[in-house]
Amino acid sequence: MRQVDGRGRNTAAVAMLIVLWCCGSVLAEGVEPAVERQSFLEVIWTGAELPGVVIGLLSLASVTVIIEHFWTIRRGTMFPPEELETTRRLIEERRFKECVEYVRQRSSMFGDVLTGSLRHGRHGFEAMIEAAEQRAAAWRSRLFRKVEYLNIIGNLGPLMGLLGTVVGMIRAFTAMQATHGAYKPEDLAGGIGLALVNTFLGLAVAIVSLGFFGVCRNRVESFTVATHAGVVDLLEYFRPTPTAASDSGGPRDKTAGPGPRGPGSPAAGSEG
Numbered sequence: 001m002r003q004v005d006g007r008g009r010n011t012a013a014v015a016m017l018i019v020l021w022c023c024g025s026v027l028a029e030g031v032e033p034a035v036e037r038q039s040f041l042e043v044i045w046t047g048a049e050l051p052g053v054v055i056g057l058l059s060l061a062s063v064t065v066i067i068e069h070f071w072t073i074r075r076g077t078m079f080p081p082e083e084l085e086t087t088r089r090l091i092e093e094r095r096f097k098e099c100v101e102y103v104r105q106r107s108s109m110f111g112d113v114l115t116g117s118l119r120h121g122r123h124g125f126e127a128m129i130e131a132a133e134q135r136a137a138a139w140r141s142r143l144f145r146k147v148e149y150l151n152i153i154g155n156l157g158p159l160m161g162l163l164g165t166v167v168g169m170i171r172a173f174t175a176m177q178a179t180h181g182a183y184k185p186e187d188l189a190g191g192i193g194l195a196l197v198n199t200f201l202g203l204a205v206a207i208v209s210l211g212f213f214g215v216c217r218n219r220v221e222s223f224t225v226a227t228h229a230g231v232v233d234l235l236e237y238f239r240p241t242p243t244a245a246s247d248s249g250g251p252r253d254k255t256a257g258p259g260p261r262g263p264g265s266p267a268a269g270s271e272g
Contacts, residue, residue: 051167
């Protein structure tokens with residue numbers, strides 16, 4: 001009977017250990033999902049710290065520049081087709097004063113470049129072409145300066161990420177020194193996490209900013225070239241018509257005007 005009681009006690013102890021082990025497994029399974037529920041954004045948000053805040057401000061500035069560019073630099077505000085067609089129709093109908101007034105009231109780059117060129121009509125056709133080139137170059141330079149902010153942010157992003165990496169590594173090695181070599185992995189996790197998070201943020205800002213920098217530069221160049229070409233095409237209506245004497249090699253009649261499409265009328269209207 002005593003042997004049976006001993007065996008029963010051993011069996012009860014083993015059964016108790018199995019129950020405790022199962023309970024511990026269940027509890028462990030209940031705790032692990034709570035640790036894994038932290039999303040990637042939460043890891044970035046909690047691990048960025050001060051360098052990440054600066055990178056976040058840079059990203060907001062980059063997004064602002066990109067949105068402002070695509071809102072203001074588009075065909076409707078730079079080179080509207082309806083303005084080109086209306087101006088061409090007024091010139092062909094020789095309604096120069098109405099053409100000058102119409103162009104002067106436009107706020108687009110096309111209207112500004114054409115207005116600046118017509119103001120030099122009294123100085124001749126070549127002066128009008130040169131004025132159009134200078135005005136288009138001024139627009140290109142001004143728009144490029146605005147887009148250049150994306151290049152600056154794209155270069156600062158990796159540097160701020162590198163700063164966060166250095167800060168994180170300093171923190172990790174400081175923890176190692178404080179424990180005199182008896183450190184645990186969790187002692188280094190904070191510093192290494194700070195380094196990796198800021199590296200990721202810096203690279204992400206740089207990739208987006210530099211990518212849109214190239215896109216925006218191409219858009220500015222495309223619209224500027226198209227606008228300048230459209231203005232020069234309209235200015236061809238004011239090219240002086242050569243006389244028959246100059247075509248035959250004889251002396252040109254200096255009293256002859258610039259032709260039926262000369263620049264005299266629009267220049268007078270624009271300066272009046």
